[in-house]
Amino acid sequence: MNKQQLKQQINDLLKMGNYDAIKPLLLSNKDTTEHDNDLAMLCYLCTIYDQEKAAGQTTIFSKVSNMKELLKRYTALKFYLRRIDFDVADDMGTFYHFLAQNQVSSFELLRVMDFSVVQKDKVLQRINDGSRCDESLNGDNMETVKLHEIHGEGIEETEICFIICTNNPVYAEECIYYIRHLTVPEGVRINILTVEDAKSLTSGYNEALKYSQAKYKVYLHHDTFIINSDFIQDCLEIFESDPRIGMIGNVGVKTMPASGVMWDADRYGMLYEQHIYETQLLANAISPELAYLEVDAIDGFLMVTQYDVPWREDLFDKWDFYDCSQSMEFIKKGYKVVVPNMKNPWCVHDCGFINLEQYDIEREKFIAEYLTDKKG
Numbered sequence: 001m002n003k004q005q006l007k008q009q010i011n012d013l014l015k016m017g018n019y020d021a022i023k024p025l026l027l028s029n030k031d032t033t034e035h036d037n038d039l040a041m042l043c044y045l046c047t048i049y050d051q052e053k054a055a056g057q058t059t060i061f062s063k064v065s066n067m068k069e070l071l072k073r074y075t076a077l078k079f080y081l082r083r084i085d086f087d088v089a090d091d092m093g094t095f096y097h098f099l100a101q102n103q104v105s106s107f108e109l110l111r112v113m114d115f116s117v118v119q120k121d122k123v124l125q126r127i128n129d130g131s132r133c134d135e136s137l138n139g140d141n142m143e144t145v146k147l148h149e150i151h152g153e154g155i156e157e158t159e160i161c162f163i164i165c166t167n168n169p170v171y172a173e174e175c176i177y178y179i180r181h182l183t184v185p186e187g188v189r190i191n192i193l194t195v196e197d198a199k200s201l202t203s204g205y206n207e208a209l210k211y212s213q214a215k216y217k218v219y220l221h222h223d224t225f226i227i228n229s230d231f232i233q234d235c236l237e238i239f240e241s242d243p244r245i246g247m248i249g250n251v252g253v254k255t256m257p258a259s260g261v262m263w264d265a266d267r268y269g270m271l272y273e274q275h276i277y278e279t280q281l282l283a284n285a286i287s288p289e290l291a292y293l294e295v296d297a298i299d300g301f302l303m304v305t306q307y308d309v310p311w312r313e314d315l316f317d318k319w320d321f322y323d324c325s326q327s328m329e330f331i332k333k334g335y336k337v338v339v340p341n342m343k344n345p346w347c348v349h350d351c352g353f354i355n356l357e358q359y360d361i362e363r364e365k366f367i368a369e370y371l372t373d374k375k376g
Contacts, residue, residue, distance in 0.1 A: 001029050001032060002032065003032050003035075003036045003039060006025070006026075006029050006032055006033070006039060007038070007039065007067055009025060010022060010025065010026075010039075010042065010067050011066045011067050013025070014061060014064065014065065014066055014067065014070075015065070015066070017062070019049060019053075019059060019061040019062070022042070022046060022049075022061070023043065023046040023049075023050075026039060026042065026043045026046070027043070037276065037352040038067065038071055040276045040277075040352075041071060041074065041276055041352075042067060042070065042071070044115070044276060044277050045060065045070065045074060045111075047111060048060050048105075048107055048108045048111045048112075049061050051107040051111070052105055052107050052108070055107065057105055057107070058103065058105075060073075060105070060108055063102065063103055072170075073102060074112065075170060076098065077098070077102075077104065077108070077109070077112050078112055078115065078116040079174050080094075080095045080098060081112060081113055081116055081117050081123060082116055082117070082225070082348065083177075084123050084126045084127070085116075085117050085118055085119055085122070085123050086118075086225075086227040086348070088177070088178060088181045088227075089126075092126070092127075092130050095127075096130070109127075114277075114278070115274070115276075115277055115278060115279070116274060116279055117279065118272060118279055118281075157187040157188070158187055158188045158189070158215065158216070158236070159188075159189045159190075159191065159213070159214040159215060159216070160188060160189070160190050160191070160214055160215075160216040160217070160218065160232060161190075161191040161192070161193055161208070161212040161214035161216070161217050161218070162179050162190065162191070162192045162193070162217075162218045162220065163193050163195065163205065163208040163209075163212070163217055163218065163219045163220070164176070164192070164193070164194045164195070164220060164221075164222050165194075165195045165198050165201055165204035165205060165208075165219075165221075165222075166194055166195070166196060166222035167196065167197070167222075168222055168223075171222040171223050171350075172194055172222040174222075174225065175220065175221075175222045175223070175224060175225060176192055176194075178225040178226050178227065179192055179226060181229065182226060182229055182230075182231055182232055183229050183230055183232065183233065184232060185232060185233050185236070188232060188236075190232075191212065191214060193208050193211065193212060195207055195208050199317065200313060200316065200317045200318050200319060200322070201300070201311075201316075201319055201322040202311040202312055202313035202316050202317065202322045202325075203311075203313045203317070205219055205311045205322070206310060206311045206313055209308055209310065209311070215306060216235070216236070216239070216304065216305065216306050217304070217305050217308070218235075218302065218303075218304045219300075219302070219303045219304075219305070220301065220302045220303070221300070221301045221302075221349070221351075223301075223349060223350040223351060223352075224301045224302050224347050224348070224349050224350075225347060225348045225349075225350065226302075226346060226347050227272075227345065227346065227347060227348055228342075228344070228345075228346035228347070231346055234340065234346075235248055235304050238291070238292060238338065238340060239306045241291065242336065244334070244335060244336050245292075245306070245335065245336045245338055246305060246306060246307050246309070246330040246333070246335025246336060246337065247298065247303060247304065247305045247306075247326070247327065247330050247335065247336075247337045247338070248292075248298075248303075248304040248305075248337075248338055248339070248340060249269070249295070249298025249299060249302060249303055249304070249323075249327075249337070249338075249339055250269050250270065250271055250298070250299070250301070250302050250339065250340075250342070250345075250346050250347055251267050251268070251269035251270075251271050251282065251298065251299040251301075251339065252267065252268055252269060252293070252295035252296070252297060252298040252299065252327075252337065252338075252339040253265050253266070253267050253268070253295055253296055253297050254266070254268060254293065254294075254295050254296065255296055256296040256297050256324065256328075256370075256371065258367075258371055259363075259367075260321075260324070260363045260364075260366045260367045260371055261363065262297060262299065262324065266284055267282070267284060267299070268284045268285075268286055268293050268295065268339050269282075269283075269284065269286075269293075269339040269340075269342065270282065270283045270342045270344065270345040270346070271283075271299075271301075271345050271346075271347055271348075271349055272345050272347070272348040272349070273348075273349050273351060274348060274349070274350040274351065274352075275351065275352060276352055279348070281345065283345075286339065286341040287341075288341070290341050291340070291341055292338040292339060292340045292341055293338060293339045293341070294336050294337065294338050295327075295337055295338065295339055296327065296328075296331070296337070297323065297324040297327035297328065297337070298323060298327055298337055298339065299323060300322055300323030300326075301347065301349045301351070302346075302347055303323060303326065305330075307330075307333075307335060309326065309329050309330055309333060309335075310329075311325075311326055311329075312325045312326070312329065312369075315365055315369060316362055316365065316366075318358045318361075318362055319358070320358060320359050320362040320363070321362040321363065321365065321366045324366055324370075325366060325369070325370065328369075328370045
C-alpha cells in the first residue's frame with residue numbers, strides 16, 4: 001500500500017470513529033509508515049490515544065476530523081512548546097488559549113514535550129507559573145509578505161538577507177518568527193526573503209542571490225529555527241576577523257570523505273536536531289583555543305555568506321549536495337569555510353526523516369566533480 005492509500009484509510013478510520021484500528025494499520029504497513037514523516041508522526045501520536053483511552057478521557061483522535069487536522073494540531077503545540085523552551089514566546093496567554101480551545105490533555109502535552117522540548121523542567125515551570133517570556137524584539141510591525149525588513153537602531157550601514165527556500169508556509173512563518181526575535185545590532189538592516197516553488201535548492205538560492213543586494217546572506221531551511229539571539233553579531237564578528245572567511249555553517253566536516261557522504265566522518269559543531277520522536281543534541285567540540293574550525297563542507301540547514309558565489313544549479317538540480325558543492329566552490333575561489341566554536345547550539349533543525357530518494361545520483365555527481373583524487 002502506498003502512502004496516499006494509507007493516509008486515505010487513516011482518514012476513513014478517523015471519520016468512522018474506529019480509532020483502535022489506526023495503530024495496527026500503520027504497523028502492518030511499517031515500511032511505508034517509516035518513510036513518511038506524517039505517517040511516522042501519527043504512529044507516535046497513537047501513544048497519546050492509548051494513554052487517554054486507558055485513563056477514560058476523551059481521546060485526541062476524537063478531537064479532529066482528519067489526519068491533516070491532527071498534524072496541524074501537533075505542529076502548533078510543538079511550536080508553542082519550543083518557543084517557551086528557548087525564551088521566544090511573546091506571552092503565555094495565546095498558549096493557554098490554544099490548550100483550552102483544543103482540549104489538550106495532560107497526556108498530550110507531556111508526550112509532545114517528550115518529542116520536542118530540550119529543557120523539560122524549565123518548560124513545565126513556565127507553564128505552571130504562567131510567566132511571560134521576555135521579548136527580544138517587537139515584531140508586530142513586520143509585514144507577512146514575501147519580503148520583510150527589520151531595522152536596528154542608528155544609521156543603516158550593513159544589510160543582511162535571510163533567504164528561506166520553502167514549500168511549507170507554516171514552517172516558513174515559524175522560521176521567520178525566530179528571526180524576528182534576534183537582536184539586531186546598531187547600523188544593521190535585516191531583510192527576509194522567501195522563495196517558493198523552486199525547482200531545486202540551487203535554483204531557488206540563485207534566484208534570491210540575484211535579487212538581494214545584501215553583502216551578507218543567510219541561507220536556511222524553513223525548518224531551521226535560530227535560537228541564539230546574538231546570531232547576527234556573532235556571524236559579523238567572525239567575518240570581520242578575517243576577510244578570507246567566505247562562509248559560516250553550524251555543522252561541518254573537516255575533511256570530506258572520498259565517499260562524498262559527510263556523516264561518514266566526524267562532523268564538528270553544535271545543533272539540536274528534532275526527529276519524529278525526539279530532540280537530540282549533536283555536538284562535537286572544537287579545540288577551545290580556536291574561534292572557529294576551517295572545514296571542507298558545511299551542512300545546508302544554515303549557510304551564511306559574505307561573498308556571492310553562484311550555486312551549481314547546472315549540476316545539482318534536485319535537493320541534495322547543494323551544500324557540499326557550494327562549500328567546495330567557495331574553497332576553489334580561495335575562501336575559507338568555517339564552523340564557529342559555539343558554547344551552545346545556535347539552531348534547532350526540525351528535520352524529521354531525510355528523503356534520500358535521489359541522494360546517490362547526486363552523490364555520484366559530487367564525487368565526479370570534486371573528489372576524483374580521493375576515490376579509492
